[in-house]
Amino acid sequence: MHNLTSQLSLAEMLNDSSIDRVMAIDLDHRIISWNRTSEKTTGILSSDVLGRKLLDAFPVLAEDKAYIGAVDAAFKRLKSFLPADRNMPHRQMSEMHFIPLIAEGDELVGVMMIAHDVSHRIKAEQQLQLLNQQLEKKYRELERASNELSTFTVITSTNIKEPMRHIYTGLEFLVKSEGRQLSDTGKASLRRMQSSLNRMNLLINDILSFSQISNPETTRVAINLKDVVQSVTEKLRNRINELNAELQTSGDWPAINGHRDQVEQLLYHLIDNAIKFQPEGNRPVVTISASNTSAKGEGLPGEYVRLSVSDNGIGFTPTDAIRIFSLFEKLHGHDYRGSGMGLAISRKIMELHDGFILTESTPGVGSVFQCYFPVND
Template sequence: MDEKNKVLIVDDEVSMTDLLHEILTTAGFDTEVVNDPGQAVNLLNENNYDVMLTDLRMPKINGIDLLKQALSIRPDLIAIVLTGYGSIESAVEAMKYGAVGYISKPFRPKNIINTITKELEARDIKKQNVQLKRMLTIYEFSESISSTLKFEEIAEIIENACFSLLPAQQVMVMLKKNPQDKSFNIIHSKNQQGELVTSISKEVKEFVNEFLDNIEPNKVKQLDEMTLLALSMTRKKYLAGIFVAVLFPDFQIQKEDLQTLQILANRVSISVENHWLIQSLKSSLNTIHSQQQRVLDLERQSTIGEMASTITHEISNPLGAMQMAMEYIKSLSPDQDPEQLNTALHSIDLGLQKILNIVNNLRKISRGKDPSLSFVTIEEILVNTESFMDFLLKKNKINLVKNIDPNLPYIKVDQSQLQQVFTNLILNSIDALPDGGEIEIQVHWDQDQKLMIINIKDNGVGISPDNINKIFKPFFSDKIGQKQGSGLGLSVVKKIIERHQGEIEVSSKPGKGTTFTIGIPKEPQSPN
């Protein structure tokens, strides 16, 4: 049920107040009548009226004086003047002091009702416009607050909003950069002219301290020289900040003003909390990064130690053989068979080649140059690789089978580096087939993932589960006997694939064989 509009009727003539009471009550208004202007002032202090109808000529307090007092108590009161002594002069004077209407006695009931109804409608439209303006202000400033995480900018946005909504002389914003902080990190204050204020009056300091001693959603304090307003910006259980407005002394803060500012304060507290969360996240990420770096440093030290030990071992073997060959050469007499000398020199040469191979592979891993990219088909690279490997494949009784999609797109790769990848993987498969066997190469384009998929499979001895996760580590080798290598071939393969922004995976079953799967994520393009 809609609440009735309240009308206060003030006239020293009892018959007039009775008549108006009957007319307006019948029309649906909640009316109250008084014949003493002094009593009307008391009622205005105690109750909230929408409309006041008052006579101009009354004893003790005339209509103009009552009008002044009434509007100072209730600034949004609709005041309509009634008098039997109507004149242009008295109407102008009444309007000058805030009356919205002027009705002469005698009057028609319909005119009274229409005048009041019209003014109430005008008031409601005005209130709606004010509310829309407030909401638009909140929206605009909320958008600005959402677009920044800088505390100084947030403080300035709040200040501008307060100056837009209230007749403020000065606005001060105090914010915390961290929820656990006991004091405010940001204290920003600006006056009505937009100038920064560095000094705070004694009255404002005392008011702020009173507010902080007992935090409430808002606090208003009326002084002779000013009206002070403080609002808290609280998020969950933490105080994000406060803002304080120094208002002109005659300004009456309305409930709607506080509601609007509280909405803005809540929006600011959310932005401050977002800042807190981001700062906390950054701190956590820095901690994680620091810990990861510490782990990487430890792993690097461990790897360097392991590599040094392996390199020493790998080089010591050929060096030992070379030293023995040198000793043997020294023991030969000039008239001995030259073939013996050649055998010793060949042993030294083999040792040197092995050491050079280790050094070259190490260089490839540590200094791997960026790929020199050009458009080519995988099939072209495989044909060149097969031609290069043909002798070894036949010598080891290995059949190479190729299943290549005939509609493969061109991709942009380093042809020589990719040929090295295929060569190393085929050599790895040859070593896994001591009694001969089959190597199969499958290639197709995965349109969904935009990947060139290359599988190199053999039916050799396979890799043990204990070693499957180690094979791409430098110097690791699960080969035994004469075929044991330096353990750098697969490391070089992995580095090359990664430089092409690709991935390589391995699957294997001991006694069944091994499959290396390469994925190179390049968008198919045709060469110009």
């Protein structure tokens, strides 16, 4: 008898010490247990509910079909769980567990209901949902602004390029029709103006190209990098022949997943720079390679395809290695043609492919640009 009394006292103590609301009913659906947490949370004393039938004490439960179904299932010896439901006042912030009470001899004597407070989680979920809604709103605003900016860039560039063409054509007409009456100094001035117009046209084209680089809606496809190199080489054929440049390839040339047009644009800028930034009278030698590698040296996990373009050009200092990827950055002023946008475009393309671009260079010796494309299993 002493052991039984001790066990009952321990069970009652554990019940009252629980942070959950605990209620139990017998086979007649009369409430036989109502712990202290239930009293504190609801303000209803155990003396007010003990001995009363469940639906008499809490008639609102009759409207919760899931609750009644879970109680019935527990009387059939099945454990049940109900999540919090904002439409049910008694479990807006609580999840419910329904447990059959089995006595010695496998006798069913009642059902225990445990209400676990999840208000902190629900409030966190609500806050997260609100933040997601705000983020979605900001994203739509940003997307709209980006589209407007892209449209503005296209319209503006078109409106600027048209009068530029007229000016260039007008200058060309002056040189040819009035050439005999112009001094050599006058002709040189007109040619410089035409050269400036060409540089401005190149700059506008590169700005337009940069603004239109984005994640295409089409899925990435397998790209044969060697085919891309051949395509770019043909586009630069006249420039390569003009400078007597030598292009070499090496490596095992694994395929990458990406957007063909963007990868072609990337290689175009890198190869164009390699043959362009050369000492006067130097024959450009450009080596293009592709191979599988890791990026452990950069502290990054996973496997990559490294696409490398190296040259024997003028090079640059370590300090300039960061500057060259900025918009409109030209290390050598007007000594070399270009807008200063090529490497900024290249970096943006690599970022859109979830990769990165690194460079090493020695002034007077040459440079190497390494593009790392992640390998997706």
